[in-house]
Amino acid sequence: xxxxxxxxxxxxxxxxGHSLNSVSKQxxxxxxxxxxxxxxxxxxxxxxxxxxxxxxxxxxEKPAAYAYLxxxxxGDGHIVHYRTHxxxxxxxxxxxxxxxxxxxxxxxxxxxxxxxxVCRVQSVGCTYVKVYSKHLPCFFxxxxxxxxxxxxxxLRPWQQQLVDAHPWEFIRGLVHSDGCRITNxxxxxVKGERRRYEYPRYFFTNTxxxxxQLFTDTxxxxxxxxKPARQSRRAQNISVARKDSVALMDAxxxxxx
Numbered sequence: 001x002x003x004x005x006x007x008x009x010x011x012x013x014x015x016x017g018h019s020l021n022s023v024s025k026q027x028x029x030x031x032x033x034x035x036x037x038x039x040x041x042x043x044x045x046x047x048x049x050x051x052x053x054x055x056x057x058x059x060x061e062k063p064a065a066y067a068y069l070x071x072x073x074x075g076d077g078h079i080v081h082y083r084t085h086x087x088x089x090x091x092x093x094x095x096x097x098x099x100x101x102x103x104x105x106x107x108x109x110x111x112x113x114x115x116x117x118v119c120r121v122q123s124v125g126c127t128y129v130k131v132y133s134k135h136l137p138c139f140f141x142x143x144x145x146x147x148x149x150x151x152x153x154x155l156r157p158w159q160q161q162l163v164d165a166h167p168w169e170f171i172r173g174l175v176h177s178d179g180c181r182i183t184n185x186x187x188x189x190v191k192g193e194r195r196r197y198e199y200p201r202y203f204f205t206n207t208x209x210x211x212x213q214l215f216t217d218t219x220x221x222x223x224x225x226x227k228p229a230r231q232s233r234r235a236q237n238i239s240v241a242r243k244d245s246v247a248l249m250d251a252x253x254x255x256x257x
Contacts (some may be wrong), residue, residue, distance in 0.1 A: 002029065007037050017120040017127060052138035059158060060139065064193045065111040067166040070140070070159065071173020072105060074211050079136050079143045087134040092177075094127050100257035101176050112139070167218050168252040174215050179204040181255045184241070197233035202240040202249050203229065212236050224248055 006027070011034070013023045020031045060066040072092050081088035090110070094102040101122070109118050111133045121128040137143050137224045142153050155163065163170045175181075184201040187194050206212050216238060219226050224245045229237035240249055 002033070010034050011037055011117070011119070014119045015117070015122070017122055019122045022122075041252065050135040050138055057158070059162060060112060062111050064166045064169045065108050066139070067162050067169040068173040068233075069108050069112050070163070071170045071175075072108070072177050073173075074142070074148070074153065074208075074214070075174050075177025075179075075206065077140075077177070078148075079140060087132050088136050089130050089132045090140070091121075091128045091130045094129060096125050096127055098256045100131060102127050104176075116128075123226055123227065126232045142243050148211065149206075149208035153208055153214070162219060163214075164221070167222050171215070171218055171222070172253050174211075175202065175204060175249075175253050176256065178206050181249075181253075199241070199243070200246050200250070202246065204238040204240075205235045207235045209236065214239060222248070 006029070008120055010023055011029050013026065014020065014034065018026075020034055023029070024031045025033060051060055073090070075122075076093040077090060078088050078093075079088050090109070092105050094105055096102075104117050104119065106129050109116075109129060113131050113133055116131050116133050118129065118131050121130060141156055141159075142148070179202060181200060181202050183198050185196055185198045188197050189195075204215055206215070216226055219238075219240070224240055225242045225244050226238050226240050226245070229239035240246060
C-alpha cells in the first residue's frame with residue numbers, strides 16, 4: 001500500500017512526460033501499480049454528466065477544441081480498453097520532433113475532458129498523450145475493432161455539425177497529425193538558362209479512403225484547392241500547392257512546431 005503523497009508524486013512525474021519505466025525505477029513502484037493509479041484518477045467526475053449519453057444529448061461544451069481533437073484522433077489517435085483497466089484510454093501519438101504540438105494536444109484534451117487526468121507517455125521518437133474515460137466511445141463513435149483504414153469511417157450528424165461550424169480546426173487537427181508543410185522545388189528554363197525555384201506546399205497522407213474524403217470535403221468547403229499526389233501502395237497523398245490556397249492554409253495552420 002502506498003500513501004496518497006507517494007501516488008501523487010509518481011503520477012506527477014508521468015504527467016511531466018517521464019515514461020512508466022523511468023518513474024518505476026526512480027520511485028521503486030511497479031509499472032502495474034502506477035498504471036492502475038492513472039485509471040483511478042480518471043473518469044468524468046461522478047457529478048459531471050456526459051453530454052452525449054445523458055437523457056438529452058447535447059454537443060460538447062468546447063466545440064472548436066473538439067473539432068481539432070477529432071482531427072487528431074482520426075489521424076494519429078486510437079482508443080484501447082485493456083482487460084486490466086476499468087475504462088478505455090485515448091492515445092494521441094505525437095512525433096517527438098514537434099514539442100509544441102505535444103503541448104497543444106495535451107491542452108486540447110484537457111479542454112474537452114476538463115475533469116479527467118491527462119498524462120504523457122514517452123516512447124522511442126514519440127510521445128503518447130493519453131486520457132482515460134468510460135465516455136470516450138460516446139465522443140468518438142468511430143471507435144471500433146481493428147485499424148481505421150480497415151473499417152468504414154463516417155461522421156455522425158452532430159459531429160458533422162461541429163466540423164461545419166469549425167472547419168479549420170478540424171483541418172488543423174488532421175494536418176497536425178498526418179500532414180506537413182514543406183518547401184518544394186523545381187527547375188525551368190529562363191532565357192535558355194535552367195534555374196531552380198522553390199515554393200511551399202502542404203501534404204496530407206492517410207491510408208483510409210474515408211478519412212481522405214473527410215479531409216478533401218472540408219478543404220472544398222473553405223475554398224482550398226487540392227489534388228491527389230503520387231500514391232504509395234498503402235497510403236494516399238493529398239497536395240495543396242496553389243499559391244492562394246497555400247496562403248489560406250498558412251493563415252489558419254502554418255508549419256508544425
